[in-house]
Amino acid sequence: MRPSHPPLPTPSFAGQDILSVSQFDRTKLDYIFGVAHEMRVLVERFGGADLLQGKILANLFYEPSTRTSSSFMAAMMRLGGQVIPINNVQYSSVSKGESLPDTIRTLESYADVIVLRHPEVGAAATAARYAAKPVINAGDGVGEHPTQALLDLFTIVEELGQADGLTITMVGDLKYGRTVHSLTKLLVNYNVTFRFVSPEILRMPDDVLDVVRGTGHTYDEVESLPDAIAASDVLYVTRIQRERFTDLAVYDRVKDLYVVDEELLTQAKEQMIVMHPLPRVGEISYGVDDDPRAAYFRQMRNGMYIRMALLASVLGRA
Amino acid sequence: MRPSHPPLPTPSFAGQDILSVSQFDRTKLDYIFGVAHEMRVLVERFGGADLLQGKILANLFYEPSTRTSSSFMAAMMRLGGQVIPINNVQYSSVSKGESLPDTIRTLESYADVIVLRHPEVGAAATAARYAAKPVINAGDGVGEHPTQALLDLFTIVEELGQADGLTITMVGDLKYGRTVHSLTKLLVNYNVTFRFVSPEILRMPDDVLDVVRGTGHTYDEVESLPDAIAASDVLYVTRIQRERFTDLAVYDRVKDLYVVDEELLTQAKEQMIVMHPLPRVGEISYGVDDDPRAAYFRQMRNGMYIRMALLASVLGRA
């Protein structure tokens, strides 16, 4: 089935929680990307498969995220499973003061796997400590959002064949952007070169740069996107969010610094890709959408494949 | 399977969007009503069918509508498909400023078909322009709500055998009532006589009357419901909504003008039907519910059959 992978040993995620990108080494990444690619083939040929028929996902979102919750729902459904969607929990038993562990232990008595989005750092780890069933972290505040990082890296591998040898340029809010921190931590498993493009006040934090340096990777930091574009194999664009700024004058100065448009792309490689975690608000112009290098909608679809792979894996069916 | 229809050519809706009643000519109406009738038989005999197994509907409602969203969900489920319900989107990625096209392109990367309810006229058309997957308009503000009009007309055909030759009486708020406008535009495909019953200030608008006249149909406009009831084959009742009036004194004068009750029905034909898009608030008395001519709950059920027919058709399975 997967001749490109060594036959033994295969990493097993059965019964495990998915809480952090730090759980994934190169072997596990290869494995989960192999399964995700198979999921893509299954969906493109047959629409899905029945691997998780009879299984139930509790999709527990303490804060709204249409994109992520829909992606997990679709992933479960395309594998033949069913989903209990739980939104707006703040108005429900939680508002009566119930603790997260009790909510989790209740839900696992109904479901086979729990996906949790929660505004507090560490919530997914807490949930996993109390749950006997697998818990998948769908974002815990400014903490982690591992499936986002996995789908980002999977997109690079699917689009460009492999990550090794690539120049990865990240642009925008590198200080607060959780996605670029997690993706960087995954990318150090590969032989890549980093370019970080941001205004001085939104530079990549030292702890992330330490990881890059500590693993022997080279990087540079620049403020000008046009200077960085030509050498890039991947241009990962993030949004500069107004709510990060106490001084709106500062926000106004940086918010439109980086706009990826058709003119910028004339200086880019033919084979590069433009990525974005979405939603975007002007940092990629709509004219770029029809360029074959615009990978952000395919990136969304890859999110479903990664989540299919993770759900099937933790439930012991992949 | 459908001996009453000519074998060739069959209209195909595969891959198409359902945005407006203006897409439907007599041939297409006959086709979709034929499929909807088959759906009715399937549901009554077997509860449903597996035509859409493995397919996913993204049910995207930017404003609440329990009736319509539940009807589409049931339609998808009775065909073996699954549904991602997306409500309260205003609190989600949309509130982060995402555009409708980006939301649609994200959802179509997960789902096979999108149903959209949106408060702005033209939203469904915009969505359809960006989506590669079929989009079905479930109401775009004061614009269109084509599945409502189709289920209304389907109800007339199912209940009375055919629409040709009937006298169709519409009563209530004919000025703002979106349903009566759309139904009228569909009915001009048939040989019907129209009676419009409303107070002067809530008369059928000229653009709709132009369609009636332009297609050579006769109509009359009266203010008295008792005068109109005896000749009616269909009595289509609408609600006069308080929120349409800036002057509440005017509302108070007209709100209870038309009440369909058991006494009124003594003057009606034995074979006529009373319809209402629901919800009702007093314009049809509860005593009428047990009259066999009260068709409004069967009308609800026909909505499910029409939506089953449309979903199966646009997904190439009917």
Added chain:
Amino acid sequence: MRPSHPPLPTPSFAGQDILSVSQFDRTKLDYIFGVAHEMRVLVERFGGADLLQGKILANLFYEPSTRTSSSFMAAMMRLGGQVIPINNVQYSSVSKGESLPDTIRTLESYADVIVLRHPEVGAAATAARYAAKPVINAGDGVGEHPTQALLDLFTIVEELGQADGLTITMVGDLKYGRTVHSLTKLLVNYNVTFRFVSPEILRMPDDVLDVVRGTGHTYDEVESLPDAIAASDVLYVTRIQRERFTDLAVYDRVKDLYVVDEELLTQAKEQMIVMHPLPRVGEISYGVDDDPRAAYFRQMRNGMYIRMALLASVLGRA
């Protein structure tokens, strides 16, 4: 299949509504607990069954209850059925003034069975009067919540083999606690001894005590939990809710009167069980969770089995 039950006659719930615990005599309780036990075996061995494939549940919640709504959803899904979740209805057609009967008659035109949670006493009975399809009461305000009482009693039977001969201790808010009232009314079908532990102002109401006395059962009322624990086979703990008190000084005096902790359990029998309808807020300490006598999470799971049994029964598949 069920050799422990007399072969004839079997009670049939097909097409019936589940509105009140008063519908259940000993024969019906035995029957539904037999089916629920089979459901448990099915889920533990196979994850579920396909008894309700093609069936649709309309899960109509006029007030939020994550626990109960999720439990019904899981129950339907584990039987192969599908669920239309309808929450926040107050913002929908209901807010346009639609009556409950019209909402119910609309939903039953889409679904095969309706579960209703509503803040008003008698709402489920009203719904059932208008619906041709089965209605299951999932709580009507301070009225009834029969599936809660059934799962409570089922838990006692599953955990301890039978209810006859047991001493049942209920502790906390016995005045306003709907669950203890309903459970008591079910338990009088068995040969049990009651102990009611509460502060004077939260004593079990006279109408419930009348039922206990009228069926020839003995009970005592005490204020001290340590005095009552040693003889208890079942300790049913309820929460004392702040919102019941107009005088918060009174609430502060009683709120922490009863805390079940590891020390208290040293005085309890080896084979007893601790139950709680959840959510809890401090009345059972977390240290108790790992004690095998802590039955409250198994109780949650039993809720799913009871609801599976009821759904299968009213739909004629059990």
